[in-house]
Amino acid sequence: MQREHLIKPLLGHKYPTIAYGQGVFLYDEDGKAYLDASSGAITAGIGHGVQDIIDAMQEQAGKVSFVYRSQFTSKPAEALAAKLSDLAPGQDYWSFFVGSGSEATETAMKIAIQHWQEQGRHGKNKVISRRMSYHGITMGALSMSGHTLRRRRFVPLLEDFPVVAPPYCYRCPLHSSYPSCGMACADDLETAIRRIGAEHIAAFIAEPIVGAAGGALTPPPGYYARIKAICERHELLFIADEVMTGIGRTGAMFAMEHDGVEPDLIALGKGMSAGYTPMAATMVKDRVMAPILQGSRSVMAGHTYSANPQSAAVALAVLRYIEQHGLVQQAADRGRYLLAKLQQLAGGIPIIGDVRGKGLLLGIEFVRDRATKEPFPEAAGLTSRVIEKALQKGLLVYPASGAIDGVGDAILVAPPMVITEAELDLLAELLEAAIREVM
Ligand code: PLP
Numbered sequence: 001m002q003r004e005h006l007i008k009p010l011l012g013h014k015y016p017t018i019a020y021g022q023g024v025f026l027y028d029e030d031g032k033a034y035l036d037a038s039s040g041a042i043t044a045g046i047g048h049g050v051q052d053i054i055d056a057m058q059e060q061a062g063k064v065s066f067v068y069r070s071q072f073t074s075k076p077a078e079a080l081a082a083k084l085s086d087l088a089p090g091q092d093y094w095s096f097f098v099g100s101g102s103e104a105t106e107t108a109m110k111i112a113i114q115h116w117q118e119q120g121r122h123g124k125n126k127v128i129s130r131r132m133s134y135h136g137i138t139m140g141a142l143s144m145s146g147h148t149l150r151r152r153r154f155v156p157l158l159e160d161f162p163v164v165a166p167p168y169c170y171r172c173p174l175h176s177s178y179p180s181c182g183m184a185c186a187d188d189l190e191t192a193i194r195r196i197g198a199e200h201i202a203a204f205i206a207e208p209i210v211g212a213a214g215g216a217l218t219p220p221p222g223y224y225a226r227i228k229a230i231c232e233r234h235e236l237l238f239i240a241d242e243v244m245t246g247i248g249r250t251g252a253m254f255a256m257e258h259d260g261v262e263p264d265l266i267a268l269g270k271g272m273s274a275g276y277t278p279m280a281a282t283m284v285k286d287r288v289m290a291p292i293l294q295g296s297r298s299v300m301a302g303h304t305y306s307a308n309p310q311s312a313a314v315a316l317a318v319l320r321y322i323e324q325h326g327l328v329q330q331a332a333d334r335g336r337y338l339l340a341k342l343q344q345l346a347g348g349i350p351i352i353g354d355v356r357g358k359g360l361l362l363g364i365e366f367v368r369d370r371a372t373k374e375p376f377p378e379a380a381g382l383t384s385r386v387i388e389k390a391l392q393k394g395l396l397v398y399p400a401s402g403a404i405d406g407v408g409d410a411i412l413v414a415p416p417m418v419i420t421e422a423e424l425d426l427l428a429e430l431l432e433a434a435i436r437e438v439m
Contacts, residue, residue: 002043003048005295005297005329006103006185009315012174013160016028016029016032016034016066018427020048020049020050020051021044021048022047022048022417023047023048023418024036024415024418024419024423025048026048026355031077031423032100032148032394033135033429034391034395035054035392035394035395035396035423035427036121036396036415037085037203037272037395037396037400037413037414037415037425037427037431038396038397038415039414039415039416040275040396041270042211042244042270042412042414043270043274043275044274044275044397044416045232045248045270045271045275045318045327045416045417046274046318046321046322046324046416046417046420047135047418047419048275048416048419050252050276050316052320052321053276053314053318053321054275056183056313056316056396057081057276057277057313057314057317059075060310060313061310063309063383064309065169065309065408066308066310067230067308070149070305073130074228074312076309076312076316076337077307077308077309077312079312080316080319081094081098081225083319084094084268084281084362085136085283086284086320087254087319088266088283089260089261089262089263090170090262090285092285092286093263093266093283093285094283094284094285094286094289095281095282095283095284096111096281096282096283096284096301096306097306097308097311098280098281098282098303098309098410099242099278099280099303099306099308100136100268100278100280100303101136101227101241101243101268101270101280102136102137102138102141102260103138103141103280103303104136104243104267104268104269104280104281104282105140105141105144105205105239105243105267105281106136106138106140106141106301107204107267107268107299108203108241108282108284109202109205109239110140110202110299110300111265111284111288111292111299112127112237112239112264112407113125113202113203113204114286114292114299114300115237115291115292116202117204118246118291118292118294118295119291119298121199122237123199124198124199124201124202124350126159126161126162126196126200126201127143127161127201127202127204127205128162128164128189128192128193128196128236129161129164129202130146130164130165130167130206130210131145131146131163131164131165131166131203132146132168132210132213132214133145133146133147133163133166133205133210133214133241134146134147134150134207134210134212135205135208135243135267136209136243136360137150138160139157139159140159140301142154143159144161144205145158145213146163146166146213146291147213147401148401149401152335156422162196163190164189164191164408165184166185167185167186167189167218167220168210168215168217168366169217169218169219169220170212170353170354170356171373171408173185174186174188177219178220179220183222183226185219185223185254186223186226186227186230187226187230189227189229190233190234191232193234198234201236201240202231202236202237203229203231203236203238203243203264203265204231204238204239204241205228205239205257206224206227206240206241206245207241207242207243207259208224208240208242208244208245208250208252208255208256208308209244209357210362211244211245211361211400211412212244212398212400212412214286214363214400214410215356215363215365215398215400215410215411215412216218216356216357216358216361216362216363216400216410216412217356217363218357218358219342219355222259223259224240224256224259225420227261227307228261228262230269231264232403235263237238237264237267237288238253238263238264239263239266239267240256240261240265240266240267241266241267242254242255242256242266242267242268242362243267243269243280244271245266245297245361246266246268246270246272247274247318247322248271248322248327248328248359248362248417249331249360249361249414249417250270250335250358250359250360251328251329251331251332251333251335251360252328252332252359253360262285262286263285264284265283265284265285265288266281266282266283267280267282268280268281268283269281270320271318272318272433273311273314273315273318274307276318277311277315277400278311278313279308279311279312279314282301287304320393322417325418326419327417328417330417330418331360331417332357334419334421334424335360335361335362335422337361337397337421338357338360338415338424338427339357340430341428342355342362342364342397342413342423343427343433345428345431345435349432349435349436349439350370350439351367351368351370351376351382351435351439352364352366352367352370353365353370353373353408353437358365360414360416360417360419361412361414362412362413363400363408363410363411363412363413364406364410364411364413365408365410366382366383366386366409366410366411369406373408373436375408375409376408376409382409382438383399383400383401383409383410383411385438386409386411386434386435389434389435389438390430390431390434392434393433393434394430395427395431395434395437396412397411397412397413397431398411398413399411399412400412413427413431415426415427
């Protein structure tokens with residue numbers, strides 16, 4: 001065998017080589033089909049091989065693929081920023097384009113800090129996040145993340161940012177239960193602000209629905225309205241990390257719409273270009289930009305590929321495709337259908353402890369004992385075994401690292417928004433077979 005040169009996630013592991021994708025299926029070079037029930041990394045929201053996107057990509061490549069943002073602007077980048085603002089709650093956002101979700105959250109952190117600096121409030125430079133959270137792999141984003149596995153090698157290099165309780169109703173960190181808890185987990189933010197002092201805190205960041213670090217942890221309705229009110233009361237900016245939830249995935253264009261909240265900053269990635277090209281954005285409310293416009297007039301962030309015209313043209317085409325095909329409503333409808341199917345599945349499979357989520361961002365948590373919610377030991381590698389078994393059967397699901405934080409194994413089920421009910425039936429069938437084989 002030839003030596004390898006590509007560093008893959010697990011060295012020495014043999015990964016199938018994908019030849020092409022069409023709709024919700026990927027096909028490897030041996031012709032095996034995989035139902036993409038995770039949209040890759042919750043990214044391929046409109047499915048694979050969509051001709052409209054390929055056409056848009058070719059058209060822009062025929063004009064110009066790259067211009068540098070300090071020398072030129074481009075029509076696709078200007079149009080994309082305007083389109084995102086039109087779609088967003090309140091419709092008064094600026095956009096800063098980057099290449100990945102990590103860059104989007106890290107840029108949000110920097111803009112939040114700069115917002116206060118421009119007003120002479122230099123002490124406001126910490127960002128509060130939640131214990132179970134993932135905001136990205138770069139050092140700033142990782143400093144704001146509560147994902148033990150991805151942090152632990154680098155802890156000495158990370159900022160020691162404060163964390164608060166996650167809205168994890170299945171295993172409430174405050175040993176309470178909804179609704180009698182009165183959403184005490186939201187109030188935990190206020191307790192932390194009082195302890196640390198609002199004069200030291202720039203922002204609070206949260207994923208509307210916790211993805212990779214929890215398996216679709218979905219707070220009760222009204223949680224984010226409470227969070228936003230707390231942030232306003234103490235002069236903190238609220239950053240919604242919609243990298244996974246944004247652009248239709250939860251059955252609303254932005255997941256924050258479910259709670260009627262207009263975040264100060266929004267991070268987008270993944271679904272905004274649906275995997276056709278690297279593209280992500282930090283969206284910033286007018287009122288957050290105001291001190292920067294009146295002050296230095298320059299956001300201190302940016303990358304070589306920021307506002308890349310080729311990527312912007314693709315993202316615009318993706319947004320157009322989502323609108324033309326009514327995919328946001330479809331994510332809501334198909335999500336309800338899939339949730340019911342998974343709940344039905346749970347009824348007959350005792351190691352399914354919880355099924356949760358919204359739209360087509362659903363999570364399944366596994367337990368050794370449903371009555372006591374006892375998790376499987378980490379050494380049992382339950383999540384990996386489910387994923388491996390599903391892969392053998394031609395089904396892709398995504399790990400959510402509950403076990404690492406000592407709270408159980410979980411997976412995400414998040415197929416492209418174009419999936420049909422018949423394909424969802426197949427998904428449930430394959431998933432049931434995979435889970436039964438690891439029990
Ligand atoms: N934020 C959230 C909520 C995510 O789920 C992810 C990736 O999984 C990121 C940020 C980081 O995005 P990327 O992997 O594109 O850097």
